[in-house]
Amino acid sequence: DAGVTQSPTHLIKTRGQQVTLRCSPKSGHDTVSWYQQALGQGPQFIFQYYEEEERQRGNFPDRFSGHQFPNYSSELNVNALLLGDSALYLCASSMGQGGQPQHFGDGTRLSIL
Amino acid sequence: DAKTTQPNSMESNEEEPVHLPCNHSTISGTDYIHWYRQLPSQGPEYVIHGLTSNVNNRMASLAIAEDRKSSTLILHRATLRDAAVYYCILRPSEFSGGYNKLIFGAGTRLAVHP
Numbered sequence: 001d002a003g004v005t006q007s008p009t010h011l012i013k014t015r016g017q018q019v020t021l022r023c024s025p026k027s028g029h030d031t032v033s034w035y036q037q038a039l040g041q042g043p044q045f046i047f048q049y050y051e052e053e054e055r056q057r058g059n060f061p062d063r064f065s066g067h068q069f070p071n072y073s074s075e076l077n078v079n080a081l082l083l084g085d086s087a088l089y090l091c092a093s094s095m096g097q098g099g100q101p102q103h104f105g106d107g108t109r110l111s112i113l
Numbered sequence: 114d115a116k117t118t119q120p121n122s123m124e125s126n127e128e129e130p131v132h133l134p135c136n137h138s139t140i141s142g143t144d145y146i147h148w149y150r151q152l153p154s155q156g157p158e159y160v161i162h163g164l165t166s167n168v169n170n171r172m173a174s175l176a177i178a179e180d181r182k183s184s185t186l187i188l189h190r191a192t193l194r195d196a197a198v199y200y201c202i203l204r205p206s207e208f209s210g211g212y213n214k215l216i217f218g219a220g221t222r223l224a225v226h227p
Binding site: 104105 | 145147154155156157158159162198200204205206213214215216217218219220
């Protein structure tokens with residue numbers, strides 16, 4: 001039973017570019033959340049998708065956007081990259097909207113030069 | 114969002130019990146107490162959660178104070194694989210707003226010595 005898978009594992013971009021990160025949820029899960037984790041800090045909630053809609057959003061600018069597909073997989077898009085966007089981006093999946101535990105992938109390490 | 118306070122770091126010896134404390138004096142009556150841990154180079158992993166009563170599972174035990182203003186995650190016999198950052202998180206019930214997101218603090222970095 002595959003867990004949460006994220007791609008790519010590492011990515012290097014330059015300032016001003018755009019990036020798309022991908023996530024496949026654990027089998028049976030329909031809800032996907034995205035988190036940003038800066039070095040030495042805990043993950044920060046970006047947003048959550050359920051039924052292909054953004055249901056909740058953290059304190060992140062509109063440069064951060066996402067999408068959920070009918071098969072429940074999800075993408076995180078970041079436009080106009082800044083140096084401060086360098087971080088580990090984590091995807092988590094869960095079942096429904098009832099506050100079930102979230103299962104995390106191992107993340108995409110994004111470096112901005 | 115209610116806050117939690119944890120020690121920055123703790124140390125333990127292998128095969129000894131570990132008690133990881135968490136203070137949450139502003140917890141509301143409907144907040145669940147969740148614990149996650151993050152091993153090196155991995156995403157966070159769910160450990161355990163509870164509301165009022167103590168909870169046990171195959172990974173750990175959760176002891177919740179009677180006034181719910183603090184809790185303790187107990188690893189009964191630490192192994193080297195338990196070396197990780199442990200996060201204590203308050204999660205509102207599904208009948209409150211904001212229950213779908215996890216608010217992580219800095220956590221407690223646990224070192225386990227052979």
